[in-house]
Amino acid sequence: MLSVEDNELLTKVGPGSPMGDLLRRFWFPAMLEEEIAAPDSPPVKLRLLGEDLIAFKDTDGRIGILDAYCPHRRVHLYFGRNEECGLRCVYHGWKFDVDGNCVDMPSEPEETNFAHKVKQTSYPAVARGGMVWIYMGPKEKIPALPDFEWAYLPQMQRTSTKRLQQCNWAQAVEGGIDSSHISFLHSSTDAQFTANKNLPRRNKYLGIDRHPVFDVRDVDYGVLISARRNGEEDSYYWRITQCLMPFYQMIPPVVPEDDTSKASYTGHAWVPIDDENTWTWTFSANPHRDFTPKEAEISGGAGGMWGPIDENYRPVQNRDNNYMLDRVAQKNDTFTGISGIPNQDAAVQESMGPIVDRNREYLGQSDSAIIAWRRRIIEMAKNLSAGEEPAEAHHPEWYNVRSCSTLLRRDEDWQEGTAWLRAGGEVPKAAE
Ligand code: FES
Ligand SMILES: [Fe+2]
Structure with a gap:
């Protein structure tokens, strides 16, 4: 038997929860590698620890896992175009690389362009054993993957x-x-x-x-x-x-x-x-x-x-x-x-x-x-x-x-x- 409080602590894993913080200290399997097997293949929706994410493999074969919602006006990037080393939102064309950098902001004229100030949340991801592994914790605490x-x-x-x-x-x-x-x-x-x-x-x-x-x-x-x-x-x-x-x-x-x-x-x-x-x-x-x-x-x-x-x-x-x-x-x-x-x-x-x-x-x-x-x-x-x-x-x-x-x-x-x-x-x- 657990107290009501401990049951709550054990089961809730969203951002900022004690158990959510703990799980975010570990690498774990996010998806099958075959789901994003080819460079520039369609992006895939993911939901992990209560966060909506989008996964894609870029032109160079690098894996990106980003917050699913475009930082401009919050459109889901599932509808995006995976092209030329980045995922481009189809609403106004903003484009993000695997590290979450905004590498293109075509809807803004050059004088008001602020692409360099925009950073989408991105999580480190690695393919191993037929799976893509993710780390969703603080970057400065990142460990090595477990030696399974x-x-x-x-x-x-x-x-x-x-x-x-x-x-x-x-x-x-x-x-x-x-x-x-x-x-x-x-x-x-x-x-x-x-x-x-x-x-x-x-x-x-x-x-x-x-x-x-x-x-x-x-x-x-x-x-x-x-x-x-x-x-x-x-x-x-x-x-x-x-x-x-x-x-x-x-x-x-x-x-x-x-x-x-x-x-x-x-x-x-x-x-x-x-x-x-x-x-x-x-x-x-x-x-x-x-x-x-x-x-x-x-x-x-x-x-x-x-x-x-x-x-x-x-x-x-x-x-x-x-x-x-x-x-x-x-x-x-x-x-x-x-x-x-x-x-x-x-x-x-x-x-x-x-x-x-x-x-x-x-x-x-x-x-x-x-x-x-x-x-x-x-x-x-x-x-x-x-x-x-x-x-x-x-x-x-x-x-x-x-x-x-x-x-x-x-x-x-x-x-x-x-x-x-x-x-x-x-x-x-x-x-x-
Ligand atoms: S909502 Fe994504 S570019 Fe505007
Ligand atoms: Fe069983």
């Missing part, structure tokens, strides 16, 4: 997708780090489970032991979460996830075979569009080898395991059609009757309303990771308001980790036993 291993891998070894989620970012994060729901929300019915003897071993443990024992540790990048389930007679099945500040998560490998050291892994970023909408980013990576075409299709394609989305990245199964809930399937097949893991997640998270009232919850032992993440991020926001910068933003190397799932002997320490699986690979040195 997956963002450096060659294209054949990674995928990234985004989906619209119609609720506040914090309840999406909490849904992601809530490891205990997997045994319910994403499970098959008991009948279905018994009928299918060929389920991967990982799923077997998740299905048999529905009361995992959680161990949650505060670590440098955020929260390290282990969930212990009974494995074979002499072993435990461990599922280790990381929650990296402010809104990233790493998810253990989805592999039917036993060799977890060669496995791919998945992760999410929940980037606030505004207080009531979120981009749910999903990335998949295999640091050891290329994805097979089938794996690439499953993890990256819009029709893959993440389910179909429309041209605006909104899932086809959404709250307007109750996520296409099928009551017959719910009786005989899956726990929810909703197909697709992300649709199941979105259904429960969006059903809480745009911003859940955390003053009316009852939390249990299985919510310990959520409690730890909330405590940490609220403290970070309060500290920043008091003048203390978030160390996480300035240590990109902390972010080079992998999630894992594995069996360990019952007497083994999970942190020691999984350390080699959680270490990230080589990434280029941060150029700060």
Whole structure:
């Protein structure tokens, strides 16, 4: 449970809000690189942290992300012309480069021209890992990008997708780090489970032991979460996830075979569009080898395991059609009757309303990771308001980790036993 004040602090991200200020200290994914793939291609509307923005790639291939509204008379620059190294407003022809400089003001005669005095808000943007990353904080505090291993891998070894989620970012994060729901929300019915003897071993443990024992540790990048389930007679099945500040998560490998050291892994970023909408980013990576075409299709394609989305990245199964809930399937097949893991997640998270009232919850032992993440991020926001910068933003190397799932002997320490699986690979040195 949170106080009404802390819930407000946690969820509001607009300019000038304490949490908005904190999130603006970090680089994060803004859009897919393919949305503005070609120089001089059409500008694209963006909305992030409650700010309307416009993104474009200029003639020289540089990426610009500017305040969406022309500083002359506030026309939306979406209607602009992307030409000759700048975006030109179609109302009176003012033109802006990727840094927000007004480079042409053709509506004013030379003697009253004040182009040099006009500066449009612009945010630094960098392409990496198939995404465009943005930094929306004070220029003098700009850190290096986080060293996520997956963002450096060659294209054949990674995928990234985004989906619209119609609720506040914090309840999406909490849904992601809530490891205990997997045994319910994403499970098959008991009948279905018994009928299918060929389920991967990982799923077997998740299905048999529905009361995992959680161990949650505060670590440098955020929260390290282990969930212990009974494995074979002499072993435990461990599922280790990381929650990296402010809104990233790493998810253990989805592999039917036993060799977890060669496995791919998945992760999410929940980037606030505004207080009531979120981009749910999903990335998949295999640091050891290329994805097979089938794996690439499953993890990256819009029709893959993440389910179909429309041209605006909104899932086809959404709250307007109750996520296409099928009551017959719910009786005989899956726990929810909703197909697709992300649709199941979105259904429960969006059903809480745009911003859940955390003053009316009852939390249990299985919510310990959520409690730890909330405590940490609220403290970070309060500290920043008091003048203390978030160390996480300035240590990109902390972010080079992998999630894992594995069996360990019952007497083994999970942190020691999984350390080699959680270490990230080589990434280029941060150029700060
Ligand atoms: S409103 Fe954009 S140039 Fe006038
Ligand atoms: Fe889930």
